[in-house]
Amino acid sequence: MNWLRKFMYGRYGVDALSMTIIIFGFLISIFSPYFRPLSIISTLIFIYAYYRVLSKDINKRYRENQKFLKLIKPVTTRFKKFKTRSEGRKSYKYFKCKNCKQEIKVPKGKGKVRVTCPKCGEKTIKKS
Known part of the structure; x- marks a missing residue:
């Protein structure tokens, strides 16, 4: 486990954008047996996600993630509002x-x- 910590030192790691990209790639790979070009697309998506995770340009990856979070903020706040309201309904x-x-x-x-x-x-x- 120590070797992984040493390897990841100075690298960006996993954030909300990279997790979304990985999940999107996984969903596309589910349909890849039915449509051959989807397997290539999902592979490229996974490569990009791992590139972001292993990147040493921390500032650039951080700015990308902040733009992504700003973009999805209306969706997440609406979901949180729905969740809070459904919990308080009783x-x-x-x-x-x-x-x-x-x-x-x-x-x-x-x-x-x-x-x-x-x-x-x-x-x-x-x-x-």
């Missing part, structure tokens, strides 16, 4: 403000509750 009820469309979280089982929007101050009565 103890909270969610409403949208009629005025500004802000999402408001209200505890369940409290009966009729007067809800004030934190963004615009609109007051409504909702059943929780």
